[in-house]
Amino acid sequence: MTPTPSDLPEAAKRRLSQGAFTSGLSVSDFAACLEMGLEPLGLVQGFCAMQWTTFGSFGRGVTPFAGSSSGYVENYQCPHGMISSEHRMWGQNYEQTWIENSWRDGFNSAYSRMLEEAGTLGAHGVVGLIDSEGPLSDVGVVEFHLSGTAVRVLDAPAPHHVWSTYLAGQRLAKIFEAGYAPVSVVSSVASVRVLSSCITEYLMGGTGAMWSVNAETTEIEQIVSAQNESRAIARSFVRAQLHGDALHGASMTGLTREFAQGDLEIQSRLSGNRIRRFKDFDPLTAPRPTVRLS
Known part of the structure; x- marks a missing residue:
């Protein structure tokens, strides 16, 4: 390590002698953490790469009514009878539990590695958490x-477990002010596969007016049901992770992928902050003015 030059001001020598650290916080979030008595120690990260298979499109002659081994399944029968060999005689929505389990394993592995790295720094918690996922290659x-x-x-004494939160800065300060403390981040994914029935296929292709009562507007029931169930499953997964605590700052995102005509995957992801009340509402002290206009 390069020795500290002797001709520096005393304040500069003191800063250099204390060493350096990394941080993912903005200037305002960093200042707010210091004001709350949180000492930043360093940037921590966790990674995981998972490989899983998304089954390709089923042939039209294959009956999928075995569905998912567990979870949501909803079947749709053709109301027209046998029209042609290419006519869809069935449709089905089913929950892809193996994708949900693989996603959960990947997220939890990366999350635990991040907390382990924070523990080696002597941290009590991780703030301003950012998570991302993306394809690493074209092979799943x-x-x-x-x-x-x-x-x-x-x-403050070290907690039994390192806590975490997506919040930082003033948003985190408001949580403390309201009498809550962060426990952990929670996140889950629900995946529903949609194998379109004949009516759904026609409506999705824009040629289904003849099958509807109102030729101008028609709700595509199979798609709506898949979207609703996907969101409900994601909410149930997150609710199971709260263990009686509250959820703050929830964010729901959706993803739809089309593998072939009439063959879709609908994913819903719900993320948020698990928080726990530890005191009654206690307003923070008024901020001190730093700039005067006169």
């Missing part, structure tokens, strides 16, 4: 990446 490999800033609560 998905990479999970989580990062955040490890912090230590000044003059």
Whole structure:
């Protein structure tokens, strides 16, 4: 390590002698953490790469009514009878539990590695957590990446477990002000496969007016049902992770992928902050003015 030059001001020598650290916080979030008594220790990260298979499109002559081994399944029968060999005689929505389990394993592995790295720094928690996922290759490999800033609560004993939150800065300060403390981030994915029935296929192709009562507007019931069930499953997964605590800052995102005509996958992801009340509402002290106009 390069020795500190002797001709520097005393304040500069003191800063250099304390060493350096990394942080993923913005300037305002960093200042707010210091004001709350949180000492940033360093940027921590966790990675995981998972490989799983998404089954391709089924042939029209294959009956899929075995469906999912567990979870949501809904079948749709053709109301027209036998029209031609290419006519869809069935349709089905079913939950892809193996994708949900693989996603959960990948996210939890990256998350636990991030917390383990924070623990080696002596951190009490991780704030400003950011998570992302994306394809690592074209062969079904998905990479999970989580990062955040490890912090230590000044003059406080170490907790039994490192806590985490997507929040930082003033948003985190408001949680403390309301009497809540972060416990962990929670996130889940639900995956529903849609094998279109004949009516759904016609409506999705824009040629289904003849099958509807109202020729101008028609609700595509199979797609609506799949979207609703996907969101309900994601909510149930997150609710199971709360263990009686509250969910704050929830965010629901959706993804639809089309493998072939009439063959869709609908994914819903719900993320948020698990928080727990530890005191009654206690307003923070008024901020001190730093700029005067006169």
